[in-house]
Amino acid sequence: MFSGFMANAWEVGTIVAIVAGVVGFFVVLRGAAFPAHAIPNGAFAGAAGANLIGVNPLVGLGVFSVLAALGIGTLGRRGKADVATALALVMMLALGAAFLSQSTQYEPEIFSLLFGEILGVSTTEILPVAVLGLVCVLVVGLLYRRLMITSLVPEVAAARGISPYLIELAFLLVVACATTMTVPVVGALLVFSLMIGPPAAARCLTDRPGLAMLGSVLIALATLWAAIACSFESNWPVGFFVATFSAAWFGLGRGIAAVRQRRGLWSGRPAESVA
């Protein structure tokens, strides 16, 4: 299970899981689950479009993921965030449908982009994934404190000269990068689960932000490794295992959170207290 082409799968999987854990920490913190789903889905439409005009689908993927991120960010500035995300998403999907309609052939490669094929990753594909992944992690590291402060107390951040809007745009672009780089390997739809379940579980286990991010990465790694192993044994798709294990972690996290709250461990004091 660890030799030959599988070695590539483990390597890529490790990179993807680390990025998903890091970026996912903020996806969960900022309530950006919908954009995290919408951006790769919208990007997929770009791949179809690129294919239509004879350009490398991955370029279309990248361009549309950036457009999706910017669209969601700007539309959501004045209106409701989830409405903006929904409309940006359907606009991209409709464009994708329009592109597909103009092509008279059925393109199975496009649909493989939906679900990816991590077990079939070639060695040459690892480097771009690693580079993009590193970029994502570095940007998150750079903006770490600003992301934290704009997530918690945006008005205070604004008073200090930090623009919550610009930070949000930057974050959405990071999500675009993180989801797009993983599309060829894990598919457009599955890194999403990895960015939700593990971080949601991690933050139920600890009160400290640094530890929560670390936990998020570790749980994501455990999840993807287990998924790859199960997929290798059963031949069932990796994505299926990623989604179900992520859901299990999420449930575990909620259970632990409930126990901690009842026991007063949440607030570090006995359940009844006087301010």
Next chain:
Amino acid sequence: MHVLFEPGFFVSGPVHTAAVLGAVVAVVSAIVGVFTVMRSQSFAGHALTDVATTGGSGAFLVGLNPLAGFIGGGVIGAGAMDLIGVQRVRSRDLATGIVLGVATGLSALLLYLDTTQHATTGATQQILFGSIFTVDPSTVPVVIALGAVTLAAIAVISRPLLLSTASPEIAAVAGIPVRLIGLLFMLALAVAVALSSIAIGSILSTALLIGPPATALRLSRSVHAAMILACALGVATTWLGILLAYDSYYWVSSHQALPVSFFIVAITVVLYLLSGLPAVRRRAGRVDPPPTAAPMTPPVPAAPRRQAAR
């Protein structure tokens, strides 16, 4: 006139079906959508299209009635989302995401199991994107009937639903079973979304669920006015989209019509953008609050908190 209405538009059978079906779906989506947007549940509304589609493809692959699969899948998904979800908006979206992830994983599994059995050329595309022009006319009565049932259900719970949307705390104190109402709404949403997915495809389902209601809410002063406006916008958008899609067959020399979904979504988005223009909003009597510094992610409504002992 001839330029606008290409030959054969008004007598075409598929166009009739499309127009009727489209209008019915638009109205149901508009009304359910107004509540969806007010409750900030757009993600759930969209996610349920994917969940319903999973149910539909699953049913299709095992030979069951796809409609039953759509509705069953949607209902189960909605129930799961509601059960796992918590009152806080951000946590609700996480639950939605988890359920969506599982549904997607199941789709992947179904697709894998299916490809090892028979070819799926076109079927996946059909299910994912849908096509209003190729819907079997016999499904129309079923869709209308289920749509009516959904609207009736919404009408029944509309007042407690409004109150618990505006303020869960006040509603709870007034004796309204807020969780139950929330669950009932999610189930109604699931059915509405399943219907529209199978009739007009997942993309349009979300577009008509969110677009016209969001536009209408921006322009109206009351919820009732918003619902009426949303219906009007939804139906008008749908019919105009059908018209343009039909006409587009003649525009391009390759005679490949652009899909109806493209036109309807484009019109929807344009209307929403127009409704955001300051000039338009002032005409509608809605004054913009000064731009806030708040981020675009949803604010967290106050969870009932233990107050300091007084």
Next chain:
Amino acid sequence: MGRDGSTAREVPVLEVENVSVAYSGRTILDAVSFEVRAGEFTGLIGSNGVGKTTLLRVVLGLQRPGSGEVRVLGAPRVRRSRSLGYVPQKVVLDPDVPMRARDLVALGIDGHRFGVGRRSKHQRERVDQMLHAVDAERFANSRVGSLSGGEQQRVLIAHALVSQPKLLLLDEPLANLDPKSVQEIVALLHRLSTDQDVAILLSAHEMNALLPVMDRIVYLSGGRAASGTTDEVVRPEVLTKLYGHHVDVLRLHGRVLVVAEPGAGGHDIPDHPPLTVV
């Protein structure tokens, strides 16, 4: 005053000069002028909707006034002013967020810095100091979202003060608090103002709780402001002119009542229609 080389203590921490804000045809602030000097405790008093939050936003640089100028420590208001601390109204912190009170206060020091890195010993000590100063040590390691409203407020005050600003702005910190908590917060703020050498400007819709500690009052009504000491401002002549109709001022057991004639229209009196005793 200000730019002639005089010592820092003589330059007002905040100068608001003829600030006007109009929106959608409505005048919200009309030529408002006042000063806050170093270490002073100033109350911005006015009823709900009169423009207190707007004024604070202008001071913070979050909103541009139609006309007028704001100067902080003699210099025109700049976006990234380190001299101002801010505690907004109605902050709700999510209990699901993994952040301790101590972490939120620490962000007050370096929330604007790029990158990650361990905080220095000096910084951590400063955080401990602030937590002690606001009496938040008991829950320093608890999740911010699990704290009560009053506790969260203290944490936010600590967050605002940890970087040692010259002026602390609070938007309606006393709203929705019971009288005992109001007293506690006012006493805390007064103590902090002295210990941390910081001027305080807080908005409220009733002034009585602040009377014991307020050095100056800025009284807003109908977009116009009257500022000075309480004795200078809270007088029938001054307030009648401000409101545009006859107003009486009664003092009873150390409390102040501002009373309008029954049936008098015009602007709201802070805190009540005709008569309430607080």
